[in-house]
Amino acid sequence: MKQPLILPGLGILKGMAVTARNMIGSYYGRKRLHTISYPEERLALPENSRNFPFLVYDGDDPEGGLRCTACRMCEKECPPQVIYIKPERDENGKLTKHPTVFDIDLNACMSCQICVEVCPFESIKMDSAFEYAAYEHFESLVLHKSDLAKSNTYYHGIKPTEATAVDANLEAERQRKAEAAAKKEAALKAKQAAAAANAAAKETPPTSDTDASD
Amino acid sequence: MKTKANSKPEQMLPLGDIKVQIMAALPGAACEIVPNPGPSGQDSLRVEPASVLAVARFLRDDERHLFDYCSNVTGVDWLDQTVSETVKVAGTDAAGQATELEEKVERVVPGYLEAVYHLYSVAKKTGPLVLRVRTGNRSDDVEIPSLTPLWRSCEFQEREIFDLYGIRFSGHPDLRRLLMWDTFEGHPMRKDYQSPDETLAFATANGKEDV
């Protein structure tokens, strides 16, 4: 670094040249003007941008197509504990792998994304919407299942690369499950056929050569 | 303004050798090595409160070590632990013969508070040397000497340990709470600390009670 030349006043003049260059330059191009007139203009957020979570549903039915199975992993791992889930039980008391209640308290959610990372079913993802200002805390800023459920099409709209990868993953998982099920099915059928053949062999007496040889 | 490249750092002597040198220089010093079972390999040197000032001064001033920089001072709370052991007792067996029986006995290992110091040497670029000092117990025998006269960096950190754990450091120039307010009662980082129930009624600005 060169030794600065300190003549009285020269340093300040050099500095003022910098501020003048910046001020005049801001009228002539984006480089020195870094602000936009929000809300008339809006900057495009990068794809990975995250703000608050939402639940994904496939198809058109927010209830039936919901990917969430109420496994409660996100509720357990959430650091500020803002997720509240109540799983659904049928008339026999058995879990139906569907949540009746799924609440997220946006007042305390810190957008850490841990719920997304631990979800085994790709059902909770991060949204990038941020205009949530409201007049009261708990009526408006605690989101319920109906507010949180958004379609897969919406997910593709905000995060195309990620949504495509998720769809590919789910498809691969479905194929793997289908193959495993088919294999199991085939093994079961083979076992049944073998059992039937064994039973048939036991019932009919062993044929003697004399009957057929005529 | 000058810029220069760093010299190659020296290797710190193994903790066993350092202990030998300490015992040679200060024969009455009471210290032992506490091994660290985990993969990090950072064993510590536990020193009795009576000898810690002398040992620390030796570590700081001795030409072979020059631990001139105390990086981190931490407090740890070890609760009373109930340990159950199997001991052999004299007794009689089913046939009435004298024999030895095994019995499970429980004893309480009293807890203590601990101050852990991490020392580095800026002159020799070595470290860390982990120093541990334990108090007698968790209730009334909680005083250990302060190392602030040797390393000024301990000043705020020992105040924080006093604030959050309750260890009193004798010889500290300004021992008062650091993070909590002065009239706060209790030591919040202790393992058995209960936060006060704050759901009580309190007076609002216009004097009425708000439940």
Added chain:
Amino acid sequence: MNPSATDWPKRSADLSDDGILEISMGPQHPSTHGVFRMNVKLDGETVVWLKPVFGYLHRNHEQLAEKMSYFGSMPYTDRLDYFSSLSNNWAYALSVEKLTGIEVPERAEYLRVLLAELTRLQNHSAFLGFLLGDMGAWGSVLMYAFRERDLILDLFESLTGSRMMCNYMRFGGCRCDLPAGWLAQARKVVDDYPAFLDEMEQLLVGNEILVARTQGVGVLSGADAINGGLTGPMLRASGVDYDIRKVDRYGIYDRFDFQVPLGAHGDTYDRLMVRLLEMRESLKILDAVLREIPEGPILDPKSKSRGLRPPVGEAYARLEAPKGELGFYLISDKSPEPYRYRVRPPSLINLTLLEDMCLGSKIADVMVILGSVDIVLGEVDR
């Protein structure tokens, strides 16, 4: 060999009430870098006694971490020094990796260095802006600095999802890989940065007002700085050659060729210049990383974040955060929560010698000295 700091306290003991004014600077103050208070006693305009008061931003981070899993504390480490969240993440990941022995793949190490140096760049830019703002430059340098810093924050947002609270490092690597076009965008930012630094140097280095306000102010000798536990640019401005990237060689820093700028006088001007020069050295490292970053996995497949139960033991790991030495001390008893979780905060310990630096100066210099320490209250109070 005893350094002079041991002959302290050296402050004036005669503080009779006659003519001594006691004021409280803060906690609501535009220049204290957060909610920070100093009780100052003045004789006219000269400082004769100064005691910092902490705890206004104490959020109980350590106790929360002792009740939460190792993985769940990672987002909270973002909020310690909220300007350099990626360095905090890396320091925590480093100490858990030391505690468990997990190894980190090559590409993840390069990514970590890349993001840590970008963090250093944006932190020092913000420091410049705030210091000049504290001196009364009314935010013009701050706006130029934030303009450049914004480009780096855009890079963070397109990679990690968030501009400041990144939550990106994991135990054994990084969370996700670079999106398409990120390296090109980073290359553009790194190539354009020297022009900004040249402009800052033209504005600041010879400026008579700055020189008059910072040279000779807050002088600290090297021996006092070491004894006081100062680290980072504060220590190097006092002439002590100690940079943890060179001493500990954590990560892959030993592969890069960079120098460590040192100051000759230990005053505020040196601290400012050391940080400017450090930014240039960071650009050298960034240039090398962007050229050499290899392909490969970014997370060790054997590592697990959720349900981590490290073996019994303890570890202390530290790194060169932009503010100084940031260390994490963890004691594990094989349960999912740490038994002891301690953050060694550089900002708090760099304030140890604040009184010594301010004694005898004028009240206006106190703000400049505090600005040159570069504290963030999130780290001081945790």
